[in-house]
Amino acid sequence: MNTLSALFRISPSSGVPIYRQIIDQVRSLIAAGRWPEGTMLPSVRQMAVELEINMMTVSKAYARLEADGLVERVRGTGMRVLPTNVVGNAAQRKSELKPFAQELVARGRQLGLTSEQIQAVVQSCLKEE
Amino acid sequence: MNTLSALFRISPSSGVPIYRQIIDQVRSLIAAGRWPEGTMLPSVRQMAVELEINMMTVSKAYARLEADGLVERVRGTGMRVLPTNVVGNAAQRKSELKPFAQELVARGRQLGLTSEQIQAVVQSCLKEE
């Protein structure tokens, strides 16, 4: 099975740069503890094949993640998740989700929807998973 | 007062092209009936000044909106909202919001949050408006 496509949600047509989507989502996965300390990230080549993007695009995302101190580059082996970056606190993870909720609410308001209607849309998405 | 900044939510650093943000949000506002048939869109110059972006960026967004049949160009006057594009149905407006909800849920899951926690984040945003 293709585990990557289950974990990642890459949208080339969204306007958001692909390397940035990778960065954000890797950060989320690490923050949630799904990739614990010591875990090796998928190789750039594997990532590129499964997500149907360029190898260098993945590499650039990884380079940035290393610069941000989330991941360690192990020469000849791959990228290893560093320890100190796991956000165990649920409240902190919630705060990372907040920008997306704010975006959702703003759009809902523009569409003239009530709070209840906005929540209903979220609810339906949760059920459809 | 600055009505535009209250209606619009432009984020130049989001990665999403500015002209595209304008298009999406104008569509939302029209779909919600906040700009009824016959309403004149803000002028490109006003928009550019208040949102601190380039005039031509706004113009390109408007051109696309006209191509999509949402708006009519009145020479020497401005852009007028066309009638047949108003989405009166709440269900249809909800469906326009759905992609944002899906994005939110996917990110919440990546962060290891439960359905209840995701809803709580939305809830807090609704209260903070």
Next chain:
DNA sequence: GCAGGTGTATTATAGTCGCAATACACCAAT
């Protein structure tokens, strides 16, 4: 007619993004 308001076209510049193809440096397993 004229001033001042529309949207638009043009040209040029700069930056970002993604892909392709190749080559390199490194490590692990054999």
Next chain:
DNA sequence: ATTGGTGTATTGCGACTATAATACACCTGC
């Protein structure tokens, strides 16, 4: 030492995005 797996550097290319500075064509109101 060889094979095959890491990530990376380089170069070139094309496309898209945004800005700037002008200039134009059009309509409205006085």
